[in-house]
Amino acid sequence: MNATGSSAAASATAATTDVTDGARPLLPVADGRRTRGYLRAALRRRRALLVATTAVMIAQSAIGLVGPIAIGWVTQAIVDGRGTSAVIGPVVLLAAAAVLGAPATWASNVLLARVVLPEVAGLREDVVATALALPVDRVEETGSGDLVSRVSGDVERVTEAAQGGFGSFVSAALAILATLVGLASLDWRFALAGLLAVPIQVFSLRWYLRTSRPIYAAGRTAEGHRTSTLLGAFAALPTVRSLRVGGRQYARVEDASLAAAEYEFTAIRNATRFFGRLNVAEFVGLGAILLAASVLVRSGSASVGAATTAALFFAGLFDPINAVLGSFDSVQQAAAGLARLVGVLDAAPARPAGAPAQPAGVPAQPAGVPAQAAKSTTAPVRSAGAGGSSADGGPSRPAPPPSRRLPVLALHAADFGYGDRADVVHGVTLRIEPGRHVALVGTTGSGKSTVATLLAGLRTPRRGTATLDGTPLAGLSPTELHRRVALVTQETHLFAGTVADNIRMGRPEASDAEVALALEAVGATGWVDALPDGAATVIGAGGHHLGPSQAQHLALARLFLLDPEVVVLDEATAEGGSDSARLLDTAAARVLRGRSALLVAHRLSQTATADTILVMEEGRVTEQGSHEELRAAGGTYAALWDAWSRPS
Template identity: 30%
Template sequence: MSVHGVTGEDRDDYTKGESREIRLRSRRLLLQIVRPHRARIAWTMLLVVVSAGAGVVGPAIIAYGIDTALPAILDGQDWMPLWVATIGYVVSAVVAGVLMYAYTVSSARISQAVLFSLRRRLFDHTQRLSLEFHEQYTSGRIIARQTSDLESIRDLLDQGLNELVRGILFMAFTGVAMVLLDPISGLVLAIALVPAILLTRWFQQRATVLFRETRSTSARMIVYFVETMTGIRAVKAFRTEARNDDEFGDRVEDYRLANHRVISIFGIYEPGIVAIGAISIATIVLLGGIRVIEGDLAIGVLLATALYARQFFQPIQGVAMFFNGYQSASAALEKISGVLEEEPTVPEPTQPQRLEASRGRIDFDEVRFAYATGADVLPSLDLHIPAGQTVALVGTTGAGKSTLAKLVSRFYDPTEGAVRLDGIDMRDLANEDLRRAVVMVTQEAYLFSGTVAENIALGRPQASREEIEGAARAVGAHAFIAALPDGYDTDVNKRGGRVSSGQRQLLSFARAFLADPAVLILDEATASLDIPSERLVQQALQTLLADRTAIIIAHRLSTVSIADRVLVMEHGRVIEDGSPAELIAAGGKFAGLHRAWRESLV
């Protein structure tokens, strides 16, 4: 099993122009999602500025206490300076703590609001994208966008930004305080800052590359896992477990090596920052001690500068951790912005025409269609289906039958020409009207979490229980539903609520019939049914399709027998058109297919 679909935003070989455009796109997205929270962001920034300032004054107060308050007590028994120093230190610590709490709560609210907006926006946009996108963009990548990528952004907003903003402000205020207390110590700190900046820059450049690699290897691992679990029946059928284990192991190993390289640069960066900080403190204490002996520096100032130097380099490690989260979140935001930049290939019309009650007449006017990556599937098709007619499409695989059905459902738009419903170009119809008028039932009957009744009422959530049961009875599904543990209230995803593939198909029929469309498309919809179930459905179809247009795609010619008209397709063209009896009598392609089918029943 190979991983397909890890392309586009998951690849590593960007050109410079592509990388720049992707970065700009992700920044535009970031600005869009934070813009509604500008007032709270400004308030939060004020809190962190005051909090950082209150946290920095502590060593200066200590210096005041040692150099001013203590001599005042020894010289004149004046305790007031000491009380001022003590109360000032406690007040600054309390203010810093309270404001830090307020800042943390406020920033958390911003991050949660941003994540809520981004998560909803990604879900809503992905739903609106056309079928073409979902057929090309693998489910594993979609899941990675909504899970691991958003979690990376959450980690950055909840923790990384706190470390960065507070760290930078704390370093800035500390540097200013040192210069005001002792310019020479401030100069030593400024000199030490040069190698720290160079080391940080080296780390940033390396981390940018390596964290992108971890995101790509993580995406490949998730995609492979999801695809394997989704196709577990094929895995079991062809006994590919051992080969899958090896391939998944390779992807896990790639992810492990990528993370190992990240850890390696952290192993250089963090000890390097610690060493620069230790050397700086030692130099400040040594020079300060000499000056204290010579009487050029007060001992309280020396202690304060040593404390400031120690505090100055602590946030740098937090900034390093920010780069960890930033690179991961930046790569995640680029991928999410890539999905959000996708435009539906089947867009909603800007000025839609209303279709309150469809009759179901379908016209193909000189329609040509080709998928984005292939040749023409329908080279030129003129087809007219009157309202209320049941049409069966037959032909070999690849003849264009399902493509025709997708055009009628407007999952795709024609490359040239027009598909019309009741004389209106489908590109001009509102999606709401189109979805109400046209319903497709495919072989892949999907049941969502919830009860049987909720699944049947998917197209008409407001339907009554009587209407739901009526639809189930019409397609022959009522008997097996009534036999379930809780009948129509049985949860289809819980033990006891499991249904067979044929039963799933019957439920999808009931769902479609309850929606009551003017046009019903059955794309291999009876393929999962056994012979008794198929006969039940055929009996129901003859009644339920009497007043609606129906397009039936089936290889089982027993289903075709209920059609008013049969279209035989080959290479995207209609080569035979007539009633089943007429085509059998004509002795052409359909007659041969019908004869082969009859012989297979013997």
Template identity: 30%
Template sequence: QRAFTWTLSGVVSNLITLLLTLGVMLRLSWSITLLALLLLPLFVIPARRMGARLAHLEREAADHNAAMTTQMTERFSAPGATLVKLFGRPAREEAEFGARAERVAQIGVRTAMGQWVFLTALSLVSALALALVYGLGGWLALHGRLEAGTVVTLGLLLTRLYAPLTALASARVDAMTALVSFERVFEVLDLEPLITEKPAARRVPDGPVAIEFDGVHFAYPSAERVSLASLEEVATLDTRSGVEVLHGVSFRVEPGQLVALVGSSGAGKSTIASLVPRLYDVDAGAVRLAGVDVRDLSFDSLRETLGMVTQDGHLFHDTIRENLRFAAPEANDDELWDALGQARLAALVESLPDGLDTVVGERGYRLSGGERQRLTIARLLLARPRVVILDEATAHLDSTSEAAVQAALVEALAGRTALVIAHRLSTIRAADAIAVIEDGRVVEHGTHTELLAAGGRYAELYRTQFEDDSPSEAIA
């Protein structure tokens, strides 16, 4: 801000003053003017060196400030602070933060002292130049080669010459330090978005929506495509491409169907779910909604059609009302209570002193795990999407809460297409079809009864995890 408002305008006005003053001085006495200009390098060279030095300090301070911001966000947040206390590390975190803060303070002092010394040195040079002008001018006046009044005028003009020179030298220093901030800003602005919308993007066709995976291959992008070295506090980012995690995945979820994805941990279930809302783009093959490749759909249409609840549903540090309205900003209180009722959370919210105006805290830490998850489910229900993706959405619920939410989901999902990463036997049995994912491939597909009869991987998972027919057990 200072670079554009004060420094830039100051450079323009000082240049005009400098050129006008120089023109008048040359007209009065070119010899004395040239003598005064002999000291000009004493302005330029220190400005270059001081600018580079201050820019280095500014860059170091920016790095430390970024690291402290990250530390405050991660370590001093509610979950982070709890983890620090549990592992008995408050003293170490405090010392690390204090060391960075002290270094930033030291840099500030060094920067201020450097600028003071720089400006003092420039003032000394201008005083020296003034002495030379009066010395040479006085000698010329004594020998009758120059009027005494002209010497005085040149001396006064010299102050008008070196004042803008000093300001311009300082402006260079300010500009070089400002460039450090520009570098960080433009680094972020120049980072190409990983997902872009086509100019002629389409809307999802009206009516029920089918999900189709057609020969999908996918590898997570390398670090240099999704982040910056300056943000990661490393010299260079890893340029290696990710290992392919999905290999020719193909299956179809018909309109109104509920398909469950089961498999071992790390098999690729969550990756598959993330490709439908286009959090990433496939490397080969296609993901389609209602027969249209998701890469050809507009972002707005995609978000209106899809609703997703992850296993770690995020809540903002805001009221219950605003967290729900994030999905439907125009929703009235009746609609909010209806969604809470379907998620079996209305009684709890009614019991709170502030009701819908209760602040849930950072990431919803004032609610229990099950309550947080039910609130995210209520937010999904409020959005009324045509396609629902549940990524282990009931993982944090006890059996009683899960049964209540499952009953609500049966009603809410009626007539909607649903892709569910299942870990509960009740969900798996209720699914119209089951896709078994192993090592990034669909190894089996069918109904619960069909897959058990086939005696394959699903039957093995079932025997090891559900032999006691307990809905509290999990596949993955």
């Protein structure tokens, strides 16, 4: 599953279509050929089970014919005036069919589940893994609602169709085939009469497929838009309340819901007309069989028993035919859903040749970005505090252990803008040498966080490059990128689970002792031990409440456990009050020891110990150098430092 989804991703981009819901672009949708190719590959992987399932279903269909045949024999025995002994044979046959029917049904259901369920589960895993690895800007552009509706609604539809629709489709198709063979074996004219229904059914089906396909495709898109609108409204709840624009939000949600519901109504109207046409076909077919039966019985070409069996055969076709034709409904919806899911798989960033093929794992950090180094810096500028006591009394930073070769993380002439808006980062070039710490300062909105996300590989520069040891970040597998370069932002997210679970997020296999060591390393053992169940205390939604500083403390412990080569702290300690800020500063310093780092900070105590400081203004790097150099230069940094260090 993984291999198929991944390997196809790079080559299948051309087989997907970009979609919009009128308001914003959505993720691509795979075309019919690509979707069928995916399905074929999935079925091929289960070929042996598929053959066994089909064999059992054929046996099941044959057993289904026993009833009408036995009833025909009983009828003939009565017409012939034979004694009770003549009906014993058919009754025994009926009993045998009933006894064998149950295990055959059980076996076909179990086998079918074995064919279908692992594939659907694999598809869901692949789509979720791909969705989690999608570039942040791609998800921002399309809105998370589209993604959510695909991994929930579309996966649900594919699962339902695969488990229910597909199974009933195959068994009904086999039952129809077996019945037609049975009819023909009674008398070919019975089969011919029954076939009169077929043109009406074919015509109805073609009409239905033609009219319903666009309805379902548009309906799924409208559903994606409805989910996006709902998520947007909930995400913006505090702003909506404070600005009192709830009415406008409600109207948008209402419009999106009505549009989605309108498609559902249209689909139901269409399906009702379709089933009405199928009923006409049934009556035409049954009428023709009864007419043929009366003619054949009168002429002595067929017995009453055979005519009874033929009529029962045909009546027994109603359900399977409706099941087959009706399952086109769910199969069509599933096909639309599958195309959207394969579209997500194909939206995965293409890997360069030779790059690992595994799907992305869950990002190790809430967001991740590398640090950026000094513009055009070839040799890092050491700050006065490096290697000894920092200017603000912070901890010393020893050189990285020689056993670990750290990479060079760099941005070259990078421009970036959000969506279709103008650039907010202009021509930024930075380089973080192994083991060096670079600080980024500037006023609000100057582009610091944006540059940080470019260096973390969360966003891709419009122009220019972001590289790790010369390899473009976009060419690294998400797993490798997040393992080597990690980010802590001020929006630390706690997942529902225990404290230990949250720390293990980046390395699920870590032992309790390693978790304890990480807590110890960042100085969080004291308050974590004081929680009701220590590191086993459940936090996050519905659990014990932690403050923002504690959440950031855990994020630093998580980072320590993950042990990346490069760390980006994007104002990771900005939420702290004075005491907790000091605690977090110390924790951050411990985590950064022996790693390359970028610090995005407004509190200049964090920047004074950096090797190089970059000042950003309006998306450009305007100054760079060590703390002393920049203070001596008397520019923006000097002014910021003076303002910050002046006693209030």
